[in-house]
Amino acid sequence: MASTLDTILAAAKDHADSVIKPNVETWNAAKAWPRDASDKAGEAGLTGLYAPVELGGQGLPLSEGIQVYEQLGMGDGAYAFALSMHNICTFAGCGYGTEAFKKKWGRELTSGRKLANFALTEPQSGSDPMKMYSRATINGDGTWTISGSKAWVSLATEADLYFTVVKTSDEPGHHDMAMIAIPADAEGLSFGPLYETPSYSFLPMSEMYMDRVQVSEDNIILPIGQGFQGSLMAIDIARVSIASGCCGLMQAALDTALSYAKNRKMFGGKNLDLDGIQWMLGEVATDLEASRLLYRKAAEALGTPEGPLMAAHAKRFVPDAALKAANTCTQVLGGMGLLQPYGLDRLSRLAQMLKIVDGTTEISRKVIGRALQKRAAQLPDLPVPKGFGEIDSAPAAQQVA
Known part of the structure; x- marks a missing residue:
């Protein structure tokens, strides 16, 4: 069953x-x-x-x-x-x-x-959600009045509900953040021109503007004080989800290359009989298997203390591997790989997009780096071999002499 x-x-x-x-x-x-x-x-x-x-x-x-x-x-x-x-x-x-x-x-x-879609990033802050300018004022009847703007809102103009993170005071930090769902037909909600995204132009993305948008308290998803942590959890889920989608992209690229190489005649045989082609596609296959193991392990860790770090590992490694896979498979097809019907150029552009959204690979490296710093602090210092470091520990006068 x-x-x-x-x-x-x-x-x-x-x-x-x-x-x-x-x-x-x-x-x-x-x-x-x-x-x-x-x-x-x-x-x-x-x-x-x-x-x-x-x-x-x-x-x-x-x-x-x-x-x-x-x-x-x-x-x-x-x-x-x-x-x-x-x-x-x-x-x-x-x-x-x-x-x-x-x-x-x-x-x-x-x-x-x-x-529904998620609105966190703002035009002026990018990957730094602490620099948030969207503000919600709580009215006497419990409704919220929201003003501000968000950037890179996907399904812009198409979604029916936008889960939006806002601050509720001018105090620095994240302790006043909340998440509220704004209906698409709310008065004062509008969108800028759609971004030009050549390889995924069917997915509308734009800035979202809130001009004294009034929302019922029934639509509060995460109350004041929980908005920031909830957003981080949402981003961790999104990062692992992106890694999962990238595995599908890698499989699509690999299958395209295999379908082509098994029949392409060259040097008295088929492309797929050549060691060089096998090695190129073999590396893609290994990266794909490693990526699957990594994103699934990260998915199991979501909601645990290890979740954010595992999500960062998945978001750092898998989209990079997907971009490499799409480019390698394009190379296997040679000039044919540049033609639209094979779709490999689109896969390369999509992989690049997935490296960036919901935290760039550089942000993931930062998360991983901080974890390494914490681990290093817990490790014992290595002994310094005799004779090393003596100049550094000598008085300044002796060093000059």
Whole structure:
């Protein structure tokens, strides 16, 4: 008897094969989010992965649900990314939202009839969420009035709900941050021009502006004091989800190269018979297996003290490996790899995008570096061999002499 995870993974694979792959180039040409596709994802159970069953979700733990994006990533990494962010918001709303919010929005989100996205980054602060200028004023009737702006908001103009992190005072730090869900039809909410994103132009991204937007207290997802930590947890989930999607991208690139090389005639044989080609693709295959092990281990660690570091390892390693894989597979095809029908140029651009969103690989290196500093502080000092360091410890006058 198939488990819920097996059923969902099979549904995700079918969605990638039957909905994403045949249509992604058309979506990009149209420069519009394929709402009919995300509706089908909802019908397949892919839009409420971590939400409780009683609200229409699949009730999967993070460690299992995150594997869905590997399947979707074989179709398109940007599409997988968008659905991963929707699922994170649905997880937050159905798990931590008010009862009134769950009653109004829960099944709408888990079914995919309504889409959600996350708004944290601001135009002037980039990877530094501590520099936040969006402000919420709490009114006498409990409503919140919000003003400010966010950047790199995906599903901009398309989502029905934006899970937005704001500060509630001018005090420095993060202890006054909260998360509130802003409906797309809220008065005062608007969006800037869509960013130009050539390889994933179907995914709308832009800045979001809030001009005295008034929101009901029913829409508070994380109260004052919990917004920052909740955002970090959301980002950790997103980073591991991206790593999962990158594995799908790597598999798609590898399969394209294999399909080409097994029939390409060269030097009296087939490309895939050449040691050089085998070695190139063998390295991609090893990186893919290592990436799968890493993101799945990171997914198991989410919610534990090791979670942020493991998410950083996954986000640092896997997108880099995906970009390398896409470029290597392009090289295997030679000039043919540059042609649009093979899709490898699109995969390279997507891998580059996935290196950047939800924390660049450099930010992940910083997280890893801090962990190494903490570990170093707990280790004993190494003994200094006799004769070393004597000049440094000698009086200054002796050193000059």
